[in-house]
Amino acid sequence: MDAISEMPLLEVERLQVEFDTRAGIVHGLRGVDLSIRRGETLALVGESGSGKSVTAQAVMGLIDVPGRIAGGDIRWKGQSLLKGDGPRRAKDIRGKEVALIFQDPMTSLNPLITIGAQIGEVLQRHLGMTKAQARIRVLELLEAVGIPAPPRRAAQYPHELSGGMRQRVMIAMAIACEPQLLIADEPTTALDVTIQAQVLELIAGLQETLKLSVILITHDLGVVAGLCQRVAVMYAGRIVETGLADDLFERPSHPYTQGLIRSTPRLDDRLERLVSIEGAPPSLLAPPRGCAFEPRCPIAEARCGTEPPLAIVHAGASAACWKPSQPAWRDVPASAEPAPVS
Ligand SMILES: Nc1ncnc2c1ncn2[C@@H]1O[C@H](COP(=O)(O)OP(=O)(O)OP(=O)(O)O)[C@@H](O)[C@H]1O
Ligand SMILES: [Mg+2]
Incomplete structure (x- = not known):
């Protein structure tokens, strides 16, 4: 923890993103609050459609028509990337100081260019290296991400590499400009379990050696434990709970987080002990006025028809719930811990 300075590197404040669709306006992000400090690893978790990728895309400036940022702010080292001359400064920051890796490397690698040339191009463009320096x-970068025989691999095309190796290439590209923040959006979902663990280990190792801040986006709580210091839980376009990872798994405050943990398999667990959260998230075309989890919540009451703010529940932990840490959680057997990282 000593390596973490107090100054947030990235702050996302009340961020709203909307998409114009035929069916109406999709309220993808409905006021996201998030911050990450130097050297910190933050997990962004939540069910499909909760807004994890849209949050990453907004930070990276990748929200495009039919989407738009409808409110709120994104600050990098205290300065807005959206307001004033922010958009101009953001161009230099994105891709260089903040880098993003996606779930599927094939969509972001050019199939017609060797991987060596693709990484080299990033170095030439962003760092002004000569071709020889870049080579x-x-x-060195291929070596750093654990790719064996770098000279041979550099001359290969993306399709000649396995999925795990391609993801390593993406990571090499992302760290090429020595970013301070790496956002990894489900970086291992497309990979098998063993390779998943290796790629996560690589990210953790790089985080340590390069003193990176990392936002790890995942819908799998099992990969979070042991890898991330802090967790932010998303639901229906908002952060509903945030806290230190160990603490949050030990005593989650929000009924949604409690349900998420209950439905996470442990490696040694039997499937029948898992309890999935009943129901489905609300439509973001017409999100509810009150707590978005209310229709699925086992402890909802009348006041939940009003939106609860994200408020401190105990030291280091905040939850957007009128009744944080209520008995619903205490009924859960001790087995409801997150799965260890394999
Ligand atoms: N281009 C788009 N047009 C319309 N709606 C969109 C668009 N992109 C995202 N959305 C909506 O924004 C919401 C958040 O999507 P997002 O992709 O961030 O979810 P996610 O948490 O990353 O889910 P997953 O775990 O499946 O990746 C969803 O309701 C989604 O349908
Ligand atoms: Mg996503």
Whole structure:
């Protein structure tokens, strides 16, 4: 924890993103609050459609028509990337100081260019290296991400590499410009379990050696434990709970987080002990006025028809719930811990 300075590197404040669709306006993000400090690893978790990727895309400036940022702010080292001359400054920051890796490397790698040339191009464009300098650095980067025989691999095309190796190439590209923040959006979902663990280990190792801040986006709580210091839980376009990882798994405050943990398999667990959260998230075309989890919540009451703010529940932990840490959780057997990282 010593390596973490107090100053947030990235702050997302009341961020709203909307998408114009035929069916109406999709309220993708409905006031997201998030911050990450230097050297910190934050997990962004939540069910499909909760807004994890849209949050990452907004930070990276990738929200495009039919989407738009409808409110709120994104600050990098205290300065807005959206207001004033922010958009101009953001161009230099994105891709260089903040890098993003996606779930599927095939969509972001050019199939017609060797991987060495693709990484080299990033170095030439962003860092002004000569071709010769870039060639040497490419080999170092491939080595750093655990790709064996770098000179041979550098001359290969993306399709000649396995999924795990391609993801390593994406990571090499992302760290090429020595970013301070790495956002990894479900970086291992497309990979098998063993390779998943290796890629996560690689990210954790790089985080340590490069003193990176990392936002790890996942819908799998099992990969979070042991890897991330802090967790932010998303539901229906908002952060509903945030806290230190160990603490949050030990005593989650929000009924949604409690349900999410209950439905996470432990490696040694039997499937029948899992309890999935009943129901489905609300439509973001017409999100409810009150707590978005209310229709699925086992402890909902009348006041939940009013939106609860994200408020401190105990030191280091906040939850958007009128009744945080209520008995619903205490009924859960001790087995409801997150799965260890394999
Ligand atoms: N281009 C788009 N047009 C319309 N709606 C969109 C668009 N992109 C995202 N959305 C909506 O925004 C919401 C948040 O989507 P997002 O992709 O961030 O979810 P997610 O948490 O990353 O889910 P997953 O775990 O499936 O990746 C969803 O309701 C989604 O349908
Ligand atoms: Mg996503």
